[in-house]
Amino acid sequence: MAQATFRIWRTAPDGSGKFVDYKTEVSEGMVVLDAVHSVQANQAPDLACRWNCKAGKCGSCSAEINGNPKLMCMTRLNTLNLDEPVTVEPMRAFPSIKDLVTDVSVNFRIKPGIKKFAPRKPDAADGTWRMAQRDIDRVQEFRKCIECFLCQDVCHVVRDHKKHEDDGFIGPRFLVYAAALEMHPLDTEDRLKDLKDTHQIGYCNITKCCTAVCPEHIHITDNAIIPLKERVVSRFYDPFTRLLRVLKT
């Protein structure tokens, strides 16, 4: 059986950290999470990492593998160069808790700040609605999100400029969430003013880094952020629509 070296980020109780090399056996079909588990079971029982499903469905095992934000459970070893050590480190945009585990709680605080779903009155007497499949395809794309927060991790507005902490920027994951609500055929709420003023959609300069890392292949920028930006622009900056709105009220 072949061996490979995993260079895993370990932290000390004082918060400092360093890479530690672990050699472990590797076999066909293995993913990075298997290697981390094998290190845990045989060499470092206190190694901290998050995972749940090991099937790319829960979004728990996000990490940076050789510098690339990825799910550990969906990164097969045969896609990596095993002649060199494979580096495995936590998502760097979030504060460290221990080893590969980070404090992602900010994401759970952002969501309730976005106005919740508010459906129109039911279409039928039995309290149900009618929607055509073609009208929900886009929303279903957004609802594939597994909340892995890799897009938040890679977005420079979050990672480098910390605008999610000091200026309310909700980041790509929650722009997708807001887009799913705004484009939901039943929703009656209006979030455009919030998107502009409190959710700070303007900070996004469409670098598309978020789209590149999304394990669910959601077209975050093209399908969610750009259409939202367009709606904001036409509401608040387009002189003609603004005039119409003034006349109407």
Added chain:
Amino acid sequence: MATANSFSYDVLVIGAGGAGLRAAIEAAGKGVSVGLICKSLLGKAHTVMAEGGMAAAMANVDDRDNWKVHFADTMRGGQYVNNWRMAELHAKEAPDRVRELEAWGAVFDRTPDGKILQRNFGGHRYPRLAHVGDRTGLELIRTLQDHTVYLGVKVHMEFTVIDLIVDNGRIAGALAYDRERGRFHVFSAKAVILATGGVGRAFRITSNSWEGTGDGHALAYRAGAQLIDMEFVQFHPTGMVWPPSVKGLLVTEGVRGEGGVLRNSEGRRFMFDDIPDNYKPQTASDPEEGWRYTQGDKSARRPPELLTRDHVARCINREVKAGRGTPHGGVYLDIAWIKEKLPNAAEHIKRKLPSMYHQFKELADLDITKEPMEIGPTTHYIMGGIRVNADSQESTIPGLFAAGECAAGINGANRLGGNSLSDLIVFGKRAGEYAAEFAKTHAAAAISDAAVNDGMKVALAPFDRSGAAENPYKVQSDLQDTMQDLVGIVRIEQEMQEALTRLAALNERASRAGVEGHREYHAGWHTCLDLRNLLAVSEAIARSAIERKESRGGHFRDDYPDKDPAFATFNVGTERASDGSMKVTRIPIPEMPAELKQVIEEQKQ
């Protein structure tokens, strides 16, 4: 001694899968204070993995469907040892619970006339599963989660409950530790709802996430509650068998619902060779009829691939044992063949089964639109669990409720696919409602310091045993082998007795398992604490399975291969005796009311 923080709620919900979230929503809506505890981050619970859909007789696709048919299907699937009252409530209430999800933002796939689309699934007479592609669990959990976060429910994420605290026979609260720091927390509550999911991790090959360590089952058992039906474990017929690192990972039944067929290494569709008599009238007589059924032809009957899971799993087992298996010890599941029938078959498959396409492509380098998959049985679900009152979901301990997979009754000897997600929302709601009611009419019970101190001491013991201690991962792994090999899909007395002997030895080893280091996010320590839960549920499964000397549903005994009517009259119960040993009892099944009997008769043709 480690000190503990304390919290106090009217209703404490343990578990944030579909059942726990639905319960929390309901209780919060009743105006009581609600705390919610989960081992992982919010939205990551095992429910997120569910694929195929949730069963509810809405009759959107076939107007012949109604609660009576769903009830009869559930009872037939469960081989009539179900709690018939739960099966009745479930069949009647599931449609409303599903529609309510839509009002909370769920976006199900649609019928051409714009209603919620429903798909075929094993054991369901008509297309009944509301779904979103093959990621229905994600849709369910996200909808409930996104609804909950606006309700003021306090969520304690990455907290693990290690003991329930009981005062004079009544629930008083729970003791937990948090992963991040390893500190202890005491929760006092007037009512507690267990919604902790399943036990799949007691077996080597499983579709369950790491959380499935039977915590709720074991917590309730240790607190003195009764468990029932623990011998009924569901082995799902189609798990991945290759590569080894994903062995057990689920391949949704939806593949067969969309026309996928099972073949052995000789290319034979072996499921046609063994159709049980009571399913013959509903099963297709040839492949052509089966295909038409999957394509929505109402005059056609279902293909034998969609017979109940226990039966399909055993047929696969038999093929493999007879030497007709695939190179990696499974059989073939082929959906690619439908290209003979449909133009654009590849696109169709990708649209209907996106995550299966993804899963095989990324984890096995296999394109399911071109090649057959290799699959074999995997431990999937436990029908058994905490014994509850059908209407209120209250356990045998006053103030302690249970819902979802950790509760028992609705499924009897075998669960139909899709009946779990609907179970979560039907009985999650009921548990929330009745727990809130209980909290409003009862004062909080006392939490004894002694109980808390004992609990903390036991929990910290692994740190005192470092050095020559047992490796907890090794003990867990040996436990999984024991259950897989000796109490698995085909059982016999002698092997199960052997399992009990080994479990006793493992118990002893677990009591010597130890770790070093700090308490912060210490996976090895967590594993030590999981062991006692896994051991308790494993023992309950083995003892119950020994008690049921017949074959029924998920429980198959080589030494008693037939169903025995004498065993149709009771459920097997397990509870803790005063000396700490496990007591096995037979709990008679109450007589079914005449109206329900009639429903079953009417649906038999």
